[in-house]
Amino acid sequence: MKIKKEIPPEVPPNTFVAIDIEMFGMDKKRLHRPITGEFACLTLCYDLDTVYYTEKTNEVSEFLSKIENCIWVFHNSKFDVTQMRRWADILPRTKLWDTMLIEQNLWSGYYDSFKLSDLVRRYLNKVLDKSLQKEFEKATELSPELLEYAVSDTPATLEVCIAQQKLVTKKHWKIYQAVDLPATWAVLDFKGFPINIEQWKILEKNNKKRATDIKEEMVTEYGIAYSQFAKLKALLKTKGYPSRLPDTNALTLAEYITKFPDVEATKIAKTTIEGRKYAKRASTYGLKFLKNVAETDPETDITYVYGDYWISEASTGRMSCKGGVHSIPKRETLEFRECFIASLGNKLDIADYSQQEVGIAAHLSGDKALIKAVNSDKSVYVELAKEVFGKDITKDDPLYDDMKSVILGADYGMSKFGMAKKLGVSEDEAEELLITFFKKFPTFDRYMLRQEKKKKYVETVWGRKFWLNPYSNQCPRNARNSPIQGTAADMIKTALSLIHKEWKSSWNYPFGVVGVFHDEIVLDIPEEIAEDVGKFVENKMIEAGTMICPNINFRADYVIANNWAKL
DNA sequence: GGAGACGGCGCC
DNA sequence: AAAGGGCGCCGTCTCC
Numbered sequence: 104m105k106i107k108k109e110i111p112p113e114v115p116p117n118t119f120v121a122i123d124i125e126m127f128g129m130d131k132k133r134l135h136r137p138i139t140g141e142f143a144c145l146t147l148c149y150d151l152d153t154v155y156y157t158e159k160t161n162e163v164s165e166f167l168s169k170i171e172n173c174i175w176v177f178h179n180s181k182f183d184v185t186q187m188r189r190w191a192d193i194l195p196r197t198k199l200w201d202t203m204l205i206e207q208n209l210w211s212g213y214y215d216s217f218k219l220s221d222l223v224r225r226y227l228n229k230v231l232d233k234s235l236q237k238e239f240e241k242a243t244e245l246s247p248e249l250l251e252y253a254v255s256d257t258p259a260t261l262e263v264c265i266a267q268q269k270l271v272t273k274k275h276w277k278i279y280q281a282v283d284l285p286a287t288w289a290v291l292d293f294k295g296f297p298i299n300i301e302q303w304k305i306l307e308k309n310n311k312k313r314a315t316d317i318k319e320e321m322v323t324e325y326g327i328a329y330s331q332f333a334k335l336k337a338l339l340k341t342k343g344y345p346s347r348l349p350d351t352n353a354l355t356l357a358e359y360i361t362k363f364p365d366v367e368a369t370k371i372a373k374t375t376i377e378g379r380k381y382a383k384r385a386s387t388y389g390l391k392f393l394k395n396v397a398e399t400d401p402e403t404d405i406t407y408v409y410g411d412y413w414i415s416e417a418s419t420g421r422m423s424c425k426g427g428v429h430s431i432p433k434r435e436t437l438e439f440r441e442c443f444i445a446s447l448g449n450k451l452d453i454a455d456y457s458q459q460e461v462g463i464a465a466h467l468s469g470d471k472a473l474i475k476a477v478n479s480d481k482s483v484y485v486e487l488a489k490e491v492f493g494k495d496i497t498k499d500d501p502l503y504d505d506m507k508s509v510i511l512g513a514d515y516g517m518s519k520f521g522m523a524k525k526l527g528v529s530e531d532e533a534e535e536l537l538i539t540f541f542k543k544f545p546t547f548d549r550y551m552l553r554q555e556k557k558k559k560y561v562e563t564v565w566g567r568k569f570w571l572n573p574y575s576n577q578c579p580r581n582a583r584n585s586p587i588q589g590t591a592a593d594m595i596k597t598a599l600s601l602i603h604k605e606w607k608s609s610w611n612y613p614f615g616v617v618g619v620f621h622d623e624i625v626l627d628i629p630e631e632i633a634e635d636v637g638k639f640v641e642n643k644m645i646e647a648g649t650m651i652c653p654n655i656n657f658r659a660d661y662v663i664a665n666n667w668a669k670l
Numbered sequence: 671g672g673a674g675a676c677g678g679c680g681c682c
Numbered sequence: 683a684a685a686g687g688g689c690g691c692c693g694t695c696t697c698c
Contacts, residue, residue: 332678423690460682
């Protein structure tokens with residue numbers, strides 16, 4: 104193999120060209136950000152004999168200009184594009200083959216690791232030596248060994264791409280081209296979510312104090328902490344619970360607290376729940392969170408949070424987000440969401456789908472009664488209660504939550520045992536409810552039973568595949584749920600793409616999305632256009648819904664707020 | 671002292 | 683026998 108330290112010749116259009124960049128000194132938690140690390144090299148190849156490379160940032164643009172109309176091949180393009188944009192203008196392009204995203208489209212559910220070294224092993228039966236990758240963290244110069252490492256990845260990526268081309272069908276291509284790739288470009292243009300770090304630090308201090316106080320009290324009195332599960336189980340038994348607990352999670356503890364209110368173990372159980380609550384808040388939503396995902400702009404002194412989004416990382420096709428930004432508390436406390444704020448002079452547009460997964464389940468099953476309930480102006484759970492029990496209810500009626508549990512439980516494949524536990528009723532009562540429900544929606548019932556029997560793969564509405572593991576006892580539940588969850592993922596990514604593609608022609612303002620949270624899109628927008636942008640986003644979300652499930656009237660709503668707690 | 675498994679828990 | 687899908691992060695424990 105020839106290694107040429109020179110600018111490549113003009114490459115003919117539509118040639119597959121693998122590109123890879125290496126960086127020195129990247130912060131491992133901020134690989135998705137263009138602010139750490141130094142450029143090491145860019146390597147490029149379009150046949151397996153020659154690799155071109157440069158160590159100069161001012162040649163990045165020139166390298167790319169020689170392959171302008173080619174099909175760029177990356178493994179995890181988001182990383183390379185993010186970094187290369189520091190030195191070159193790179194516009195969204197469809198001529199891009201991301202071996203990682205393609206592989207996830209091909210083999211979701213079948214494999215659970217999609218690193219380049221995994222693909223090289225699977226397709227080329229070769230071992231890609233990644234031991235030198237660590238060296239780049241400390242190195243500042245491209246030694247011969249590091250160069251050798253850098254030039255090995257690029258031809259491997261090209262070879263994997265060639266192998267994948269034989270497997271990619273029209274269906275795979277549709278999902279990649281219409282959903283995952285445009286979503287990648289949208290995510291690449293996300294801006295940071297402004298955060299009030301002073302307020303965040305106060306919360307951290309208070310939560311930490313409460314957590315350590317409780318922990319110390321428990322250690323002093325009983326010699327153990329609430330996070331020592333095995334010891335806790337033993338202690339609870341000696342202090343009055345009749346048997347060792349199967350586990351010590353909050354649900355189990357709550358059950359024992361109710362059953363055995365007067366024993367000393369219950370006092371310990373209550374302390375455990377309380378202590379863990381504040382420990383969780385202090386640790387997961389503490390200073391480490393800021394360290395990992397927050398960046399302060401030195402010029403304005405404003406701090407932004409940048410989640411590390413992975414476009415198709417979940418086996419169902421959902422995005423994942425590293426850094427903890429996807430799980431900021433909402434149910435029990437809004438104190439953390441209050442810290443996520445609009446920029447000065449701006450407002451947040453918070454837009455989300457309502458009852459998205461139920462609508463998708465109705466579409467997938469084709470159940471007419473369910474479609475009718477979903478398409479009604481009222482809440483689908485109110486309609487379901489009317490259909491099942493002939494009762495007109497409000498949101499406060501206990502039947503409302505029951506209906507919600509039944510339909511969501513059906514999506515997940517919940518048993519009567521699980522339903523009984525969830526609703527706090529007997530197994531017989533839970534079974535009765537499920538039977539009554541499914542009688543009213545027989546087509547939905549039959550669809551779910553059909554799904555459950557599948558052993559090979561299931562698909563979303565647009566044909567995103569999820570490979571089932573027939574040997575897993577989770578198989579039937581994956582077969583039920585993956586098409587629904589995956590279709591929801593296709594939908595939000597499609598909405599995001601529409602918003603991104605039409606942004607420039609619609610708004611004379613930089614792309615305003617600061618985060619996406621499965622069925623919710625948040626934007627930070629000048630106050631004077633917040634109302635119009637909110638409507639625009641809502642319309643695009645509905646448009647995406649109609650594109651995927653034409654017979655369902657999806658609803659999306661936006662609120663304008665000063666912070667993420669909607670205040 | 672780091673890696674990995676596990677329990678627990680935050681979100682959708 | 684197990685008993686609701688998908689994630690990511692934290693602390694603990696074990697092992698090397």
